[in-house]
Amino acid sequence: MKSRAGKRLLFRSETIEIVMLEELSPEKFSKANMIEGKSSFNLLFLLSPHIRLMASDCGRTFAFKKSQYILHYSPQENSAELWTENQEPLKYFHIQINYNYILHLIDPKSSKENADLLERMVRNHYMFLHKESPPYMTVEMHMILKEIISYSKKGTMQKLFVEAKIIKLLILIFDQFNEKNTIKEMPETPSTIKRFVDENYHRNIKVEEIGKKIGINQNTIRKAFKAQYNMTVSDYIAELRMLKAKKLIINKELMIKEIAIECGYEYVQNFTRAFKKKFGISPEKLRNE
Secondary structure: OOOEEEEEEEEEOOOEEEEEEEEEEOOOOOEEEEEEOOOEEEEEEEOOOOEEEEEOOOOEEEEEOOOEEEEEEEOOOEEEEEEEOOOOOOEEEEEEEEHHHHHHHHOHHHOHHHHHHHHHHHOOOOOOOEOOEOOEOOHHHHHHHHHHHHOOOOOHHHHHHHHHHHHHHHHHHHHHHHHHHHHHHOOOHHHHHHHHHHHHOOOOOOHHHHHHHHOOOHHHHHHHHHHHHOOOHHHHHHHHHHHHHHHHOOOOOOOHHHHHHHOOOOOHHHHHHHHHHHHOOOHHHHHHO
């Protein structure tokens, strides 16, 4: 059973086509078809959870989480079938770029670095970030998509605007994969971060401070820690603070404000909110039970 899908053509030129699909009335097992043109690079951003994609060129089904993406080169025209589960709306953003446009943009004859970059794109090096896990969109990528969607001018101005945004997206993608290689070269990075957090979580620390203290770029810190421990640095800090708070709450000689400060919270209301979210009960009620 197919759903009513709102497929919008946002931009089309001789070399670039941008389509956004957003379901209007999702139904169970609803599906949509996506076409990849011959000799094209395809940036596909998955904007809803639990998306499945069946690719005709390899006969394989991929599973995506919300905000993951792939950059895929298709030498021949291909089709892909996408669907979601549990009646969730299907939403994706598809940018198709002609090979010759990328060829002109990168100019592989100008340097070996450029030639290697194009080769990696053609070999679909930019599909999986860690093992076989597609990369996640950064905040900046989300912002660029919103800018493309909301841009109202047409003609030459729109063409220049879209091309500039696509170039920025490609730069962000290349940077993200370069960071992956940096993480591989520094296998001790996650444990170094964890050790610093374990010793300092009771203070009001941020990722920026961690980066300065241990001399590692904050984006690399986020990527390395998430890849190793499957949770963000911020979530790990919050987890440590809540575990300590639960131990301290039984000591009725300590005021709630004192416990909040001891656990790294400057404001007691923020501590109370975090505690209730974690344990489903306020610190005051838990103490009095």
